[in-house]
Amino acid sequence: MKYKRFRFSKSIAFKWIVSYSVIMLIPLIVSAIIYLQTKQIVEYEIERAGNAMLKQMQNTVDSEINQAEKLAMQLSIHSSVNKYLTLTPDAEGAGAFQIYQTRQELSRYKSANDFIDGIYLYSSSLDRVLTDETYTDSETFYAMNSTMIGLSYEEWLSQLNGGSDDGGTPMPFIEFKRWENKVVMMKPFTSSVADNGLKGMLVLPLNGSKIQSMLKNVDWVNNGEVYIADDHNQILFQNNDASPQLAVPDAQAGDETAGTSFQDIAGTENMVSFIDSDTTKWKYISVFPSSVFWEKARQIRNLNLLGLFISFLIGTVVISYFARKNYNPVRELVNMFTPSTDEQTQRVLDEFSFIRESALATIRERDDINSRQFRQLRVLQTYYLSRLLKGQVEDGLSLEEAARVHHFQWDSEDFAVLLFYIQAGGEGSPSPSLSNFIVSNIIMDFTGPDHGLSFTEMDGMLAAVMNINTGRSVSWKEDIEDALGQTLDFIQRKYGLQIAMAGSELLHGMGSMHQGYLQALEAQEYRLVLEENISIWYGDIEPQETDYYLTINDEVVFINLVKSGEFEKAAAMADEILARFFGSQVSIELVRYAMIDLTSSIMKAVPQETKRSKLWEEWRPMKRLLACSTRADFRHELTELIQMACSKATEKLALVSNSGIGDEVSAYVQNHYADINLSVSMIGANFGITPQYVSRLFKEQMGQGLHDYISQVRTAEAKKLLQEGVTIEEVSSRVGFSSSSAFIRVFKKYEGITPGRFKTLQ
Structure with a gap:
């Protein structure tokens, strides 16, 4: 068979077999990689779980520590506390009520914060301790709480008076100490009067049972041990009081603030993770047996082996079935295109490439032929329409034959000629040729199938031959005006173009198109006489020969008004003259005569020094007025010229009158x-x-x-x-x-x- 001429290594069948084999190998390779990398994955999960747990615990405890520190700061600036600390032994009796008020304040703060077990306020000058419940001297307080303190009286009193454990280093702003079975927060109150620089010490015993409860409520904490240690690696809190307090595992390496390592503790591999507190010098440490997580890995291994075996069996069956089934239609397509392609292409390409290249070559050839035919047809249509509008009609060619040869949609003998004057709206507007293309296509869309429109360009304007539908010969003007209105709304919004249309009357036969073109031209020129409209028809103009309304006397009066700088009167007189012309069906020739006369009158009224200036060259009044195509344009330009001339005359008069x-x-x-x-x-x-x-x-x-x-x-x-x-x-x-x-x-x-x-x- 013909498809056998493709070499097997180039055939799509060979590529399918390879592709299906790769697809089958992908799950096998992935499963093997998963199996080999199980330990790394499990270790990663262990680290992630440990870090997440520690972070959760850190956020929980640090939040409470922050609240305790805020409480210490509030008490440090509290007026009652500071008044109490400034009492001397001589004034203690007189300040009994002040001491009572301070104790009430301490009790109120204590009841609002369950993270602390009490508030102890030691006064150095009085050597007394004020709490939220009692007020006694330091020896009595020590005797009552020696079990909790766990220090000798001298060591404890030294701490209250600012003494440190490291040989005289100044006590920090806030410090945490461990007293036997309590962790306390100590905040010194400085004084410039006292010998040791302190006037007292605030001690806040932390609620160890609440911290332990928070540790137990953290996710996964029951599977291992969790510790909170200070910067000397002394355990402050742990999740399980029943377990012995072992030495804190060394989890930190260098200056890192968090980390994880695997250590052998008591013959068991454990994951040890730590993270430093953001608030204190504490360190949060967790110890979890690795066996808790490896139990999940064994399940993954078993599932992996089972998946490998099932994937191999299913993949072999699928490759055999789809490779045979999918190649049959490809083989038929190759046989279909083979006769039109040379042997060299067949040997180089695979079946899909061969089919694609053959199909694309056919499509390109078809598109090239259609494009050439369309361009040639467009050129022929434009050339033929131009000849018809110029009066060059081919003898012996009927309407039906002309429509068939040039592909016009002409169904009747009734025609009209339309001229479109397209004006760009400013920068960024389409080019003239593109504007003609846009307008012609949009008007054809809005006109619909009722009338046939064929476009060409005549003397810089877009011209259209309109074949009028016999059934709508009465309303054909309304149809084209409606389409023009919709087109104008669209292109003004989209492209910023302005359109004005001039049209002939309904004419019969192809031979009348030249007459229609002349009618449209005359209507286009007559737009200056009428008010500004988007359309004008030849039947609407009825020029009549009338008298010339601009007399010599009017010209003299007008020049004098401009020379005297009376703009309002000069403009009113110009409007009156224009009203005489435009108020009747005057011919376009008379209107242009009036434009020339008014312009020359303005030029006569302008001072000589202005005429010699560069500004006068920029005005170019005659050219500006003759370029106007509507009455509104003409009146606007004329008013501007009158205003400029009057302003120059006024300046000259003012210069003369202001000599001093x-x-x-x-x-x-x-x-x-x-x-x-x-x-x-x-x-x-x-x-x-x-x-x-x-x-x-x-x-x-x-x-x-x-x-x-x-x-x-x-x-x-x-x-x-x-x-x-x-x-x-x-x-x-x-x-x-x-x-x-x-x-x-x-x-x-x-x-x-x-x-x-x-x-x-x-």
């Missing part, structure tokens, strides 16, 4: 130089003209800038004050400067030296 403004401004500056707000803007507001204009007038009449003149007047007045011995700070404020630094900078600019140097020279 320089002296008035100079006098104003002399009278107001001390005002810190004096500026060009303030002066312009006073004289009722703009800051720029008053500055220009002053410079033209006085020969220097207004800002420099203000600074020079202030500097001259400052020199007089400096000669009188006034300080620089006072001078700067008296001559109108906002700060002394600004005054120094301006003074040096105009005098060449600083005010201080000037004052020294005087």
Whole structure:
């Protein structure tokens, strides 16, 4: 068979067998790896469980320690406690009520915190201990609690007076001590008067039973031993009081704050984990037998071996079945494509690659043919439509034949020609060719199957030949206007394009398309006469020859209004002239004549110096007005030109009428130089003209800038004050400067030296 021509090593059948074998080997290899790595996995789980347990225990105990430390801090700043500690033996009797109040406060704090067994407040000056229950001297208190303390009286009293276990090192801010069967928190109260620097000691015995209960409630703690040790490796708490207090296993290595190791303790392998407290110098240590976790590993091993055996059997059966079943359809496809492919391709490719390459080659060939046909058809359609619109109709070619040859959807003899004027909305808008493509496709979508639209480009505009459906020959204008409205809403929002349409009337036969094109062109030009609309039809225009409404007298009056700078009156007169033209069906030629006359009148009214300026070249009034395509555009441009011309005329008149403004401004500056707000803007507001204009007038009449003149007047007045011995700070404020630094900078600019140097020279 033909598929046998593929070499077996290149065949997809061989790759399937290899792939299925790999799939079968994957669970076998994974199971073997799991089996070999069981110990590492179990050790990791042991470490993770131990660390989690220790972290849980640390968070629990540290939280309570933090609360106890906060209690100690509150008592250290409590007024009653400090008053008690400042009592002297002579004042003890008088302070009995104060001692009673302090004991009540201690009792209240004790009842609010169950993590401590009591509150002992030792006064160094009185040598007495005040608790939440009793008040007695140190010897009596020791006799009552010697079993709990577990130290000699001298050692215990030395601790209360700030003595340390390491030979005189100062006692820390808060320290934890172990008294026989109690762990206490000790907080010294410093004093600058006492000989030993202490005025007392706060002792908080911790509730060991609660800590032990918390340790027992931690997950997994019942499977091993848990210890809390201090920085000297002395056990403070443990989860089981019944077990002997052995030496704490050495779990720490270097400066690490947490870690895990496996140690042989009493002939049994144990996992020893530790973590340092975030609050105290305590260390949390756990000891768990490894056998607890290895019991789970043995179950994994047995399941692993069983899975290996089952996977091998199932994999062998699956490979044999699917390799045979899946290859049959592939073999049939290869036989189907083989005749069209050379032998070299068959020898190099496998079956799937061979089928894919053959199919892709066929698809590419088909797409290339379709693309070439579409482009050629589009060029032919555009060329044929352009010839029809220009009046070049082929003789002897019927409507049906033209539609069939050029693939037009023409079903009737009724036509109309449409011209679309597309204007970009700004930067980022599509190019003209892309805009034509977008608009043509969207309009066709909104028009639907009712009418056939065929597009081409004519003189920079998008032109369309519309084949009107016989059944909708009455409402065809409404159909295209509705489609145009929907298109405009969409492309304005999406692409920022503006559309205006001009259309011909309904025409009959292909030979009338040239006439329709001329009608659409005339309607497009007539848009200037009408109000701005998105569509205009040839049937809506009825130009009539009327009188020319812009007389010589009107032109003279208009020029005089502009020269006098009366913008409101000039604009109103221009509106009146425009209303005469646009109020009747005037021809487009007369409208353009009026545009030229109004523009020339404005040019005559503008001062000669303005015409010679660069600004006049930027205005280009004639070109701007002739480029208008709607009445609104024309009126907007005309109003702007009138306003600019009037402003220039007003400036010239103001310049002539303000010949003495320089002296008035100079006098104003002399009278107001001390005002810190004096500026060009303030002066312009006073004289009722703009800051720029008053500055220009002053410079033209006085020969220097207004800002420099203000600074020079202030500097001259400052020199007089400096000669009188006034300080620089006072001078700067008296001559109108906002700060002394600004005054120094301006003074040096105009005098060449600083005010201080000037004052020294005087």
